[in-house]
Amino acid sequence: MGIPFYLVLEKQRRELEGGGVLPVRSLAYHEEHPYPELQVVRGVQICCRLRGDSERCGMEINGKRFSVRYPHLLIKRPNEVHRMIDGKWASAFYVAYPAEALEEIRRIGFEDSFTVCELPDSRELSGLFLRFQEFAGCSEEFGMADRIDLLAFQMMRELLLIRKRSRTPLATGDRKIREIASFLRMNFLKENDLDQIARHFGFSRRNFSRRWEKSGYPPPARFLFMLRMEEAKRLLAETSTPIWKIAELLHYQRSAWFCFAFRRLTGETPLHYRKRFRK
Numbered sequence: 001m002g003i004p005f006y007l008v009l010e011k012q013r014r015e016l017e018g019g020g021v022l023p024v025r026s027l028a029y030h031e032e033h034p035y036p037e038l039q040v041v042r043g044v045q046i047c048c049r050l051r052g053d054s055e056r057c058g059m060e061i062n063g064k065r066f067s068v069r070y071p072h073l074l075i076k077r078p079n080e081v082h083r084m085i086d087g088k089w090a091s092a093f094y095v096a097y098p099a100e101a102l103e104e105i106r107r108i109g110f111e112d113s114f115t116v117c118e119l120p121d122s123r124e125l126s127g128l129f130l131r132f133q134e135f136a137g138c139s140e141e142f143g144m145a146d147r148i149d150l151l152a153f154q155m156m157r158e159l160l161l162i163r164k165r166s167r168t169p170l171a172t173g174d175r176k177i178r179e180i181a182s183f184l185r186m187n188f189l190k191e192n193d194l195d196q197i198a199r200h201f202g203f204s205r206r207n208f209s210r211r212w213e214k215s216g217y218p219p220p221a222r223f224l225f226m227l228r229m230e231e232a233k234r235l236l237a238e239t240s241t242p243i244w245k246i247a248e249l250l251h252y253q254r255s256a257w258f259c260f261a262f263r264r265l266t267g268e269t270p271l272h273y274r275k276r277f278r279k
Helices: 099-108 123-136 144-166 172-186 194-200 205-215 220-238 243-249 255-266 270-278
Strands: 005-008 026-034 038-040 044-052 056-061 064-069 072-076 081-086 089-097 116-118
Touching: 005 123, 026 123, 044 099, 044 144, 064 116, 072 144, 099 144, 123 144, 123 220, 172 194, 172 205, 172 220, 194 205, 220 243, 220 255, 220 270, 243 255, 243 270, 255 270
Parallel strands: none
Antiparallel strands: 005 026, 026 089, 038 081, 044 072, 044 089, 056 064, 056 081, 072 116
């Protein structure tokens, strides 16, 4: 997702009176954060665990055991006792609300029987995560707390849509294609061997190419290219990382090749893009 952050908004002023959405108490993104052995939950937490140190996460909540693949959605409620069984760390994003918000969370659609579910690849959800990161970088600006509240509400509605869609069973091959797309979204900054990834998920290269094409995604190379360019835009707009370093992070052997690809996609050079955002 990007750079880890932690924001406490409990006492931050809201500019909109009667905005109609729950005020967020805190939100955070942790990268490879160690799991606590035991946790007693104090408020309500909408937690998206994006990846971990193993394929599945095993946990016990109030004595009941769960085992779920990454990425997954976990709803934590007041006074629950969480104990980890499998897994040492996870990269996770969460939005937290005070305990008094539980009844409203139920009304939105997160009934008490809903605890955890897998998260399929979602372009909409990935876009929301990126916007949270953008807002985290300017959280003290006027009205930003209200914008975060609205974005969190939008995220909850999107998660409910994802859950509803997930109840419609997918063919095994289609489910695995979504898992590969999700894997690539989480690992697009690494060197990815598509043949090896296809084998890991049980595909031959030919079968993988055929299934991927039918799924509606852009070709895998284009899919990775667009993910990397979105990260390039973020780094140019939000950080002072040198352009040569961004090119290196995106696996370009020369910064000139990166600049050419970026200009071809956006119509402007990386330097011009950065200057425009700084203004």
